[in-house]
Amino acid sequence: MEQALLINPNLGHPLILNIDRRLKNKEFRTEILFVSNISDPRNFEKFIRHKIELVPILEYKWKLKKLLEQEKKKRIVKIEKEEKKGFWKRLKEKIFRKKKTKEAARTDIRYKITDSKGEEFDIVSKKKIDKLKHRVFRGDVIQATVMNVKKVSPIAIDNLNYENYCSPQPYLIKYKIFNNLTEFYKVSIDFSLSEETLDFLKIRTFLMFDIVHEKSLEGKRINHHSLVISKNNWRNLKFVHATDLHLAERNDRIYGIVKDWLSVFQQEKMVQFAQQGLRTLSFFGRLFKKKESSKPITLKPLSKRFINPNNNFRKFIKEMNKRVLNNQLDFIVLTGDLVDFVIFSKLRRDIRKALNFDYEYSNWKIFKEIILNLPQKKRRGMLKGQELICPIFTIPGNHDFRPYHYDLRWGGLYRKIGLNADEAIALNEKFLVNPISSITKSFMALKGYLSEFNPSLNYSIKFGAHQFIFLNSGSDSFKNVRDFLMGRPSVTGLSNRQIKYLENLINFKKSDSDNTYLFLHGPPINPRKTASIFKKFGQKDIFKEFLDKVDEFKESVIKKLGKKLSVARIDGKFDVKFGTISSNWERLIEFCKDHCILTLTGHTHELKEFRLGDPKGEKSKVFTAPPFSLKKLENPAAVYYDLYSELYTNAKEITQNAPFVVQTPALGLGGYRNPKLAGCYREIEIRKNRLTSFKVKFLRR
Numbered sequence: 059m060e061q062a063l064l065i066n067p068n069l070g071h072p073l074i075l076n077i078d079r080r081l082k083n084k085e086f087r088t089e090i091l092f093v094s095n096i097s098d099p100r101n102f103e104k105f106i107r108h109k110i111e112l113v114p115i116l117e118y119k120w121k122l123k124k125l126l127e128q129e130k131k132k133r134i135v136k137i138e139k140e141e142k143k144g145f146w147k148r149l150k151e152k153i154f155r156k157k158k159t160k161e162a163a164r165t166d167i168r169y170k171i172t173d174s175k176g177e178e179f180d181i182v183s184k185k186k187i188d189k190l191k192h193r194v195f196r197g198d199v200i201q202a203t204v205m206n207v208k209k210v211s212p213i214a215i216d217n218l219n220y221e222n223y224c225s226p227q228p229y230l231i232k233y234k235i236f237n238n239l240t241e242f243y244k245v246s247i248d249f250s251l252s253e254e255t256l257d258f259l260k261i262r263t264f265l266m267f268d269i270v271h272e273k274s275l276e277g278k279r280i281n282h283h284s285l286v287i288s289k290n291n292w293r294n295l296k297f298v299h300a301t302d303l304h305l306a307e308r309n310d311r312i313y314g315i316v317k318d319w320l321s322v323f324q325q326e327k328m329v330q331f332a333q334q335g336l337r338t339l340s341f342f343g344r345l346f347k348k349k350e351s352s353k354p355i356t357l358k359p360l361s362k363r364f365i366n367p368n369n370n371f372r373k374f375i376k377e378m379n380k381r382v383l384n385n386q387l388d389f390i391v392l393t394g395d396l397v398d399f400v401i402f403s404k405l406r407r408d409i410r411k412a413l414n415f416d417y418e419y420s421n422w423k424i425f426k427e428i429i430l431n432l433p434q435k436k437r438r439g440m441l442k443g444q445e446l447i448c449p450i451f452t453i454p455g456n457h458d459f460r461p462y463h464y465d466l467r468w469g470g471l472y473r474k475i476g477l478n479a480d481e482a483i484a485l486n487e488k489f490l491v492n493p494i495s496s497i498t499k500s501f502m503a504l505k506g507y508l509s510e511f512n513p514s515l516n517y518s519i520k521f522g523a524h525q526f527i528f529l530n531s532g533s534d535s536f537k538n539v540r541d542f543l544m545g546r547p548s549v550t551g552l553s554n555r556q557i558k559y560l561e562n563l564i565n566f567k568k569s570d571s572d573n574t575y576l577f578l579h580g581p582p583i584n585p586r587k588t589a590s591i592f593k594k595f596g597q598k599d600i601f602k603e604f605l606d607k608v609d610e611f612k613e614s615v616i617k618k619l620g621k622k623l624s625v626a627r628i629d630g631k632f633d634v635k636f637g638t639i640s641s642n643w644e645r646l647i648e649f650c651k652d653h654c655i656l657t658l659t660g661h662t663h664e665l666k667e668f669r670l671g672d673p674k675g676e677k678s679k680v681f682t683a684p685p686f687s688l689k690k691l692e693n694p695a696a697v698y699y700d701l702y703s704e705l706y707t708n709a710k711e712i713t714q715n716a717p718f719v720v721q722t723p724a725l726g727l728g729g730y731r732n733p734k735l736a737g738c739y740r741e742i743e744i745r746k747n748r749l750t751s752f753k754v755k756f757l758r759r
Contacts, residue, residue, distance in 0.1 A: 060105055062094035062243075063236060064271050066223050067284040069429070070392075070452030070512030072266070073223060074286040074519075077251075081259055084251040086287075087205065090269070091224045091513075093239045102243055103207040106271065110202040110247060112285060113174050113268040114255045115447060117383070118193035124257065125171065126184055174199050192379055194431075194445045196268070197254050206246040215516050216558035218566065222517045229515075233501055235508045251287070263385045264288040266449060282430055286449050288388070292522025293747050295388045296381075300374060300739040301579070301660025302455065302724035304367040305428065306398040306421045308463065308489060313364055313439030316477065319484035320360070363476035364439065367398070367726030370737050371428055372443040373757045374725055382448045390448050393660050394455020394531070394579030395726075397421040399496075400503040403463035403489050415461070415505045422506030451519070451528060452512050454504060455579035455661065456549050459533035461503045463489060464496035474733045499533040516556060518563055523747045525572050527563065529556060531580035531661075535640040537682075549580035549661070551639030552646055560649055573749065574654045575742075580639045581659040582646050583668045583697055583719050585632040608632055613669070613700040629678040629697040637662065643680075644691050650719055651695040655712075655749055657719040658740065663729035665738070665754055666721040667703060671696040703740075709748035722754065 067073035067090065075086055096102040170178050173196040182190070212228040213220055226242040229235070251259075259265050267285040270278050381387035400420050405413070413419050427434050431445040466472045466489070472482035508515075515530040532550030568574065585608050608628060616626035628634065635643060650657045651670040672695075679690040703720065706712045723729070723738035737757035743750050 060094075060096050060101075061239060061273055062092050062096065062102065062106055062271070063239060063273055063279055064090060064110075064269060064281050065093050065226075065230075065236070065509070065513050066091040067269070068281045068512055069283050069426070069510070070450060070507075071223070071514050071517065072284050072286050072449045072451070074264075074288050074389075074449065074521075076291075077259065077287050077289055079289050079291075081251075081256050081289075084256060085248070086250070087246060087248050088285075089224050089244055089246050091210075091226065092243045092245055093226070093230070093236050094241045094243060095239050097241055099207050099209050099243065102241070103204060106207075106245065107204050108201070109272040110204065110245075111270045112200040112202055112249055113270055114197040114200070114252075114258070115266040115268065115283065116195045116197045116254070116258055117447070118179055118195045119187055119190055120258065120261070121171070121179075121195045121197075122181065122187050122190075123184075125181065126187075173197065192383065192444060192447075194447060197258075198252060199270075200249055200252055200255070200267075202247040202249040202269075204245060205248050208244045208246075210242045210244045212242070214555060216555045216562065218562055220559070220562075222514065222519065227513065227515070229501070230508065230513060233505065235505055235513070255287075259287065259289060262382075263290055264388070264449070266447065282426075283446075283449060290388060290521075292524060293745075295521065295524075295744050296386060297388050297742050298378065298390045298739050299393065299577070299658045299722050299742060300390065300725045301393040301722050302395040302663055302726055303371050303392065303425075304395055304398040304457065304724070304726035305371060305425050306367070306403070306463070307424050308403045309366050309368045309398070310434075310437045310440050311404075311488070312475065312477075312485065313360065313366065314437050315488055316360060316364075316481045316484055317438060319481070360476075360481075361439070365475045365727065365733075365736055366439060367475075367736075368424070368428060369439070369441045370726050370757060372441045373737070374739065375429070375446045376444050377757065378446065378448050379444055387448055390446075390450045391526075391528075391577055391658070392450055392452045393577050393658065393722075394453055395457040395660065395724075396425055396452060396454065396507070398457055398726075399460045399463045400458070400506065401461050401463075415502050417506040417510060420506045422510060426510060451526075451577075452507075453528045453530055453577060453579060454507060454515065456499075456532070456534045456547065458507060459499040459501065459503050460496075461498060461500050462495045463491060465489070465491045465493075469730075474727045474730070474736075476733070497534070501533075516559060518567075520567075520572075523569075523572050524744065525563065525568055525574045526577070527560070527574065528577045529560075531578045531639055532641075537640045538637075548637050548640050551580065551641035551643060553641065557642055557645050557649075560653075564649075564653055568653075573744075573747070576650060576654045576657040578639075578657070578659050580661050581666075581719070581721050582638060582643070582650055582657065583634050584636050584638045584662055584666065584721070585628055585634045585697075585699070586636045588632075608699060611699055613698045614705060624676075626698050627678075627696050628699050629680075629693050629695070630676075633680060634678075634693070634697050635680040635691070640682075644694055648694040650717060655716045655718070656742070656752060657717070658742075659719070659721050660724065662721050663724040663727060663735065664721055664732070665701075665723045665735065667699070667701055668719045669698040669700070669702055669715055670717050670719060671698060703751070703753045707751070709745065709750045712749050712752075716749070718752070720752065725757075 075088060077083055094102055096105055170180055172178050175196045212231055213225045224244040231240055255265055265287045266283050269281045269284050273279040378387060402419050417423055428443060429446050431443045466485055467482045518527045535548045535550045538548040587608055588606050611626055611628050613626045678693045680693060682689045682691055702718055706715060722740040723735050725739055728734050728736040738754055740752060740754050742752045
C-alpha cells in the first residue's frame, strides 16, 4: 500500500517564516521533508497532490469577538431593513422571535460553532467572553499547493550541504524509525494566508499552524504546531529555556496509589511494613540508602508535598500561554530528559518486548497529550491542562534513551517527589523493577521522539543576528563509573562529526556580528561541591588561598575580600568535569569560550552558572575518567563561578563578562540535595540584538 509521512517540520522542530509587520506579504513558499515507500518521484507527487493542508491555531475568545462584530454589522443592516416595514409586521416578528429564543436566553447560549477539527464551542453573550478560560480554536483550513518534488538521500550533519529541515539523517534508515518507509522527498509548497489568519496576526506576534496530510487509506497525519508565521524582526525577542521535565504515565498514578495505601493501613502496620520492606531492599537500594533520622517527622498532607512532574509541566504550559496571549514570548526550548523513561511501567516484561517501542505504549505519547491537552485518563491529583500555544524546540537527554522504569526507593529518590520511605514501599507492588534493565539504554527508545516530535538530533536556526545551535549530548556514559555511583551520571558527549558540524557553522554560516546560543542537555562545566584530593595536594599556598567548598569561591565574594581575580578561578581547585560530557570535552569548552555568548544546559537539576575566560597561559587539567583512567585533559578556559544572571542586569555588563555556561534547574523534579528546587525555568531576553537578561524563574506555587 502506498504511504507517505511528513516528518519535518514537526512539533519539536517547527519551521518559522517571517511576515512584514504591515501584513502585506501573504504569499509564502517553503520546503518540507517527506518519507515514503513510493520510489518514483512522479508517482509520489501524484500521491500527495491536493492532500497538504494548513490548519491555523487561533484563540476561542478572539473568535467569539470576531463573530459578535460580524453579528453586530448584520444586525445594523437588518434594523435598517426593518425600519422600512410597517409597525404591525415588525411587532408580529418580534413576538415570534422572543418565543424562539426563550430557552437560549435562559442558558445564555445562543448557538454553537464548530472549528475545523470538529470541536464544538458555545457562543455566549459579549459580557461573559472575558470571563471565559483560554481555549484553542482551529480556524478554516488553508490548502497548500505542491510546486516541486525532489528525491533526497540521507546526509550527515558534517556535510556542508546539510539542511536543517530537508536533510534526512542516516540513523532514520539504520534504526528503521519509519519502518518500511525509506524514500525521502523534499517538497516545495505554496500557500496564501486567509483573511481570518491576517486578522489574527494584527493582534498577535505570531501564528502557529498544524500541517495535515493524507498519508494513505489509514487516515491523516497531523504535524502539530509545526509551521509558524512570525512578525518578529528578531532584533528584540524573548524565549524560555526549560529542562528535565521527566514526564511519565506513572507520575499521574503515584498520588492515588499512595493515598489508597495510607487509607488502608494504620500507623502501626505502616511501620512494620516499612521495616520489612527496608530489609528486602536490593543491593542497589542498600548501596545508595542514607541513614534515616531517628527523630519523629511531622509530615504535611500528601497533597501539599507530593511533586508530580506532569503537573509541573501542565502549570508551565498555563504560565507560558499567558505570556503568549500578552505577546511576551516567542518560543520555548526544552533541553532533554523530556520523559523519565520510555515504555509504560505498568506493562508486563513480555508485552514490552513484543511492542518493540510502540509509540502508543510509551511516555512519548504522554508528552504529546499534555502539550496538546488531549484527553487522558483522569486520576486523583491530576491538574486540568491547556494546549500549549507557543512553538517549542527540543533535544533529547540521557533519560530519553532509557527504555524501562526504575525503583523510586533507590538512593532516596522518593524524596524528590515528596514521599517518605514508608510511602515509597507502597509503590513496590505496582512498579516492580529489574535493577539491570532500569539502567540500560537504547537508541530505539528515541523512536517515538524521532517519528512524532523531531527527527533532527542536531540542528541550528538563524533568527536575525542570532544563531541558535541544538546538540544531542547523548545517553548515559559508564566511562565515568565514579560519577554514576555518586548519582551524577555523565553523558556520552559529542562525536567528532558534531564537532565538525560546529566548525562548519562558525566558518561558513555565521557572520562576525552574530550572537551564538548553544543548547545541550549535559553540561560542559559541573564542579564537585568540595575540592578533590588531587586538587588539594596541588595547591601552592593551601593555607592562605585554599578553601574547601565551591560556594566559597564565588567571584563576587573574592572581589569583596580584595583578592586577585586569579584566586576566584575554580578550574585549578575543583574537578570541573564531574558528571559532564565524556567525549570531546575540551573541544566543546573551547567552542563555548570562543564563539558562544550563552550556553544553556540542564541534567544536574541544580542552579549553577559559570563564566569562561582566557587562561593566560595557566591552563588547568582534569582527569578523563577516574579511577579507571587517570589520563589528563587540558582545560582551554579559565572557569569562574557565581550567580551571574542576578549580578549582571543589563546588556553592557553581560557583554563585557560573557561568555556564560549555565545550568537551569529542573522543571519536573528537584535536585538530590534540594528536592524542593523544582518547577524552574529560565527566561532569556534580547533587546536591540544584545542579551539583556537570563534569569531563573519559578512556577507559581
